[in-house]
Amino acid sequence: LDEPEESAISVTGETVYASALSFEDLKLSKELLQGLYVEMRFKRPSKIQAVSLPMILTPPYKNLVAQAHNGSGKTTCFVLGMLSRVDPQKKLPQALCICPTRELAQQNEAVLLKMGKYTGITSVCAVPTDSAHYVPIAKRAPVTEQVVIGTPGTIKKWMSAKKLSTRDMKILVFDEADHMLAEDGFRDDSERIMKEIERNSPNCQVLLFSATFNETVKAFVARAVRDANQLYVKKEELTLEKVKQYKVICPDELSKIDVIKDKIFEFGEKVGQTIIFVRTRRSASMLHKTLLGEGYECTSVQGAIELADRDKIIKEFKDGLTKVLITTDLLARGFDQSQVNLVVNYDLPVKHETEPDYEVYLHRIGRAGRFGRKGAIFNLICTDRDKTIMEKIERHFAIQIPEVPNSEDNFKAALSDAGL
Numbered sequence: 001l002d003e004p005e006e007s008a009i010s011v012t013g014e015t016v017y018a019s020a021l022s023f024e025d026l027k028l029s030k031e032l033l034q035g036l037y038v039e040m041r042f043k044r045p046s047k048i049q050a051v052s053l054p055m056i057l058t059p060p061y062k063n064l065v066a067q068a069h070n071g072s073g074k075t076t077c078f079v080l081g082m083l084s085r086v087d088p089q090k091k092l093p094q095a096l097c098i099c100p101t102r103e104l105a106q107q108n109e110a111v112l113l114k115m116g117k118y119t120g121i122t123s124v125c126a127v128p129t130d131s132a133h134y135v136p137i138a139k140r141a142p143v144t145e146q147v148v149i150g151t152p153g154t155i156k157k158w159m160s161a162k163k164l165s166t167r168d169m170k171i172l173v174f175d176e177a178d179h180m181l182a183e184d185g186f187r188d189d190s191e192r193i194m195k196e197i198e199r200n201s202p203n204c205q206v207l208l209f210s211a212t213f214n215e216t217v218k219a220f221v222a223r224a225v226r227d228a229n230q231l232y233v234k235k236e237e238l239t240l241e242k243v244k245q246y247k248v249i250c251p252d253e254l255s256k257i258d259v260i261k262d263k264i265f266e267f268g269e270k271v272g273q274t275i276i277f278v279r280t281r282r283s284a285s286m287l288h289k290t291l292l293g294e295g296y297e298c299t300s301v302q303g304a305i306e307l308a309d310r311d312k313i314i315k316e317f318k319d320g321l322t323k324v325l326i327t328t329d330l331l332a333r334g335f336d337q338s339q340v341n342l343v344v345n346y347d348l349p350v351k352h353e354t355e356p357d358y359e360v361y362l363h364r365i366g367r368a369g370r371f372g373r374k375g376a377i378f379n380l381i382c383t384d385r386d387k388t389i390m391e392k393i394e395r396h397f398a399i400q401i402p403e404v405p406n407s408e409d410n411f412k413a414a415l416s417d418a419g420l
Contacts, residue, residue, distance in 0.1 A: 009051050013229030017054040020045050026053055031118040039114045046073040055229045056081040061205040063228035065221050067213045074209045075111055078173040083116045085170040086146045097149040097173040102127035109149045126150025130307040137161040152189035169201040177208040181220045212359045243368050243375040244418035246404045250382045263411045265296055269323055271420040272341035276326045277364050279347035284326050298324035329360055341420055343368045345379045348389045356389045358396050376418035
């Protein structure tokens, strides 16, 4: 993923902002600058940060709708926004960030804690807990943390139970907004949360960040996010230049498993970590069991397992203790793990029957080659249906995905082509 050129970022809005060439241009507190330089090890703002941060941080704090691809540094934009707007002296919620999955919420909170290390700003993660750690809402103390990051259902529950006050909200962030506002997603909860905040904190700034913006989201934005600055990174910039995509033809399901064993495990271990995407929880468990049974080390997360186990598995993968992770689309969005160089689409992402889910495809391959690093994607093609789906994906993104014949030399060549 190359950094988009300034010219590829289009901005609409009435106010003209100067791009920030350094973090000092943004008049941040010294505690925040210390977090950026010492903890985050940033040197200067990325392109999208240079353009969006002045919009977020300059009074009168206008709303912002930003589309930016995975790995462009959008998390920093809104985390920095939240940390800058919060008054550390006031012990009550002032910033709210809503995410589609608990994993993404936890990851965003981890970035906030790291970046805000010297500010003394407190945060809480509002996500579903498993039965072992469940505290009935009535017994919870009201939230006094200044930043709340969580999933829409839990946040709405806390608000309804009057445990989460919205009368001092300065900033409301939707991360992966396309998913949060899709008809079949969390749209109702998101709209309710937004209305409640509008009622109690009419001057609250709204930031919508997302890698993809479809018509549904655009309509919602036009209706609900008034007078916003808009920032779009051009569509071409959203395709993944640094990541090499391949297809591997497999005569049957068994040979898909062989590719994983003989090629991915054989050569993948040497180049970093691998994420294998499957369509259903059942195929995740099946593949996991099969591989473990034959002595291959790998882990699997899907929605069905206990939340505490899910956290532990993801932590082990993030710490590099495990090299291969099998997952459903739970982790396709926003999951940031810098060592992932290989993504295998064991099953291609579909909306229904032979209609590919282009956005999920983009999100999945965005897991490899984060922030401009090199990566390779292997799409396993087994049935005629797979072929049709793959052709549609190629047409949609206007790319020719080369086929890698199923042999050791060809795999080695493909990886070295991808710079791995």
